[in-house]
Structure formats: C-alpha cells, structure tokens
Amino acid sequence: MAKVTMTVNGRQVSGHCDDRTLLVQFIRENLGLTGTHVGCDTTQCGACVIHMDGKSVKSCSILAAQAAGSTITTIEGLAADGELHPVQAAFKANHGLQCGFCTPGMVMTAVDMIRRHQGQLDEATVRAELEGNICRCTGYHNIVKAILAAAAEMSGARVAAE
Amino acid sequence: MYETHYHRASSVQDAVSRMEAAGEGKYVSGGMTLIPTMKQRLASPSDLIDLRHIAEMQGITVNGRSVRIGAATTHYDVASSAALKAVCPAICHLASHIGDPHVRHMGTIGGSIANNDPAADYPAAMLGLAATIVTNRREVAADDFFAGLFETALEDSEIITAVRFDAPAKAAYQKFANPASRYAMTGVFVAKGDDGAVRVAVTGAGANGVFRQAEMEAALAANWSPDALATISVDASDLLSDIHADAAYRANLVKVMAKRAVAAA
16 A cells, blocks of 8 residues: 655646556546546557646656655646636637547647647648547547647636736 | 655665665666556566665766766766767757657666667767766766667666766767657667768667667768768568568668758767
8 A cells, every 4th residue: 555645737636546546546536537538448549638747747657656746637637717718719719629538638648739839730740749639539630720729728828918 | 556665865876775675676867668568567576776866966067078978967967968969969969859758857878778779869879979887886878878679788776877988979869769658769879980980870760679780880980961871772581570671671771861860960
C-alpha cells in the first residue's frame, strides 16, 4: 500500500492505494473524478490524457505512485467560474465530438498543444500532434477545426492582453 | 498487473542499493514500455525503482561540439533543446518522432537504450553517432553496447546515467513508421564525421536488432550522395519478417530510408 499525495485541479489530495494502481484508476476511483476516461488501456487511444506538472501524459500508463508529489490537471479542472475553457467552448461550437468518449483526452491534448506552439498552429501540425489520440466517430475534421479555432482565439486574447 | 513495490530513488547510489536489496527488481524511468508490459503481465518485477527524479541523470549539456544527455532526459526535452538543435538537429528530429506527444513527455533516452527494442529509434542514433553510453560503473561504446533483441551490455543493477557523443558534420534519421504503432518498420541514421568517416545505423529491420551497414558506409565515405547507394543491394537474410513487412521488403526499405537520410542530412 502506498500513501499518495498530489495536487489535483488546485486541491491537495491524498489516498491509499496499491503500488500497482494506475494514475487513471486513482483519479477515477479514489478521487471520483470520472471525466478522465479509459479507452484502450494500452497507451494508444489518449482518452486518459491529463496534465502532470504542466505536460500532457497518458494516465493509464503511469502509476499513481510515480505521480506522487506532482501537480495534476484533469478535464474537471479546466473550466473556471462556470465558464467553459476556450478549448471546450470551441469543441462545442465546432461540433468537435459525437459520442464524446475521447473528448476529455482530446481537449487536454489540445490545451497542451496550443501552449507548446504558443497558439501558432496550422492544420498539418494539429493533425500530426493528434498522433496519440484516437476518435472513432468524427473523422477528426471537426476536432481539428475546433483546435484551430481555439488556438486563434487564445492567441488573439494573448495579443490583446499584451 | 501483478503486485509490485514502488521505490523512488533519490540518487544513482540509492537506486543501486534498492535494486540489490530487491528480489526481481526493475528500474523504471518514463515507464512508457515497462508499465504497459506489466499491465499485459509480460513483466512482473517484485520491485520498481523509479529513476525519474534523480537530478544527476537529467539535462542536456552542449560544449562546443561535445554533447552529453542525461539518461532521464525525456524525448520531448531532447526534441525541443535549442542548444542540441544547433549542433545536431538529427537527434532532435528523431526524438520528435518517437511515439506521440504524451509518450514523449514521459519516455527517456536512457530507458529506450536500456530496453533496446529492435524497432526503437534511439539505438540507431547511438550507433550512428558513435556515442558513448555512460553507466554508474563504466563507459561503453555504442558498438559494444547493443547485443541483440532487448539485450545490452548492461549488467545486473547497472544504470545508464548519460550518453555522450561529438556532434557530426552531417547527420539525419529517416524512418518508415508502422502506421499503427509508429515504431520503426525500418529506420536509418546516417552520420558523417568531421574526419569524413561515415556511419550508417539501421533499426527496425535487423533480426538481431540495430546494426551498421558497412557497404553503405564505404560507398558514402567515397561519395556522400544518395546516388552512391544506387547500386547497393541489401542482403535480406538477417532481416526481420512479420505480418507488416517481410525481409525483402525491409531490405528495400533500408536502402530507401538511407537514401532519404543522406538527402536530408
């Protein structure tokens, strides 16, 4: 048994779990944050993507014990004051989801991608960056549109703030 | 996953002590191969000793043409290092095409080399760059390090702490990725040193893992151009055959990827 402490969505949390417990299990079952999904469970589909210390990672392929002491953001931590995060709003506006199962991972991936590229994205880059995320409904087209729209809006907002 | 005991090592020495005290221990760094393998119950270490937080194994140092990469440096950090890109963009390009962005945020160069997957990218770079693999006990030339499928010169409890190499005059890596896994079905790293010496290292194709292609090295040393490889035919007898590509197909890919790499260098 390990005692695991980490900061999740701005709140310090602790829990007891087996050393072999996956981070995604800890998030879903110990913390009750079920927005992070388990799709393939084999590191391929990206439904479980969260941010650990500011970087996107696949939480089905990391032990909770490995993540102890880190700062985690899940899909539940994106919206602020009841307002959708710009990436979430763009997915809604562009119909970037159908069944929605892959969406938490897609949104977390998009937020990380926009941050790393400082909002400067084109279609080819977005498609290449989605290498680790699988969607079986949309054909990706509206996901790509949503990410480009969010990137434009977020970099516009950054320029306006400067 | 079978039960295991997790340890977070604070230093290389601490990691070795914990490994020596463990029954059937394994080191874990990014865990991007090991954790999925444990989930499939193909590995069941009694203890996992985590190297990811050891400060002395982190970071990239570039001093003139001389490069040192700490073993716990992630693929993302290699891919995005401006200092490294200035002297050896080929290794940044290689790192930026491993797995996917999330895997690159966790996976490390030391882990990739220690695992020596026959389809991994980094072993080709190490062999192509004539790198030195630095462990807690010794330094091993890449030529003596990779010993076969998932086999290396590493001894029990030995840890790769860093890799070192001199940036070549020219280098490039080209891979034909498996469309599903993105592992190399064949990947070729070519490098030309300041002294004109050429190395051609092939991953994803060899039945015994990464290897050097001597005939191509000689041809490129005489004439550094894709055309120099035109008349070479690669022997398929020691190459992998599987449902994705048979040995003859891979033999052709070795040549095609080598030509593309020379053109890109």
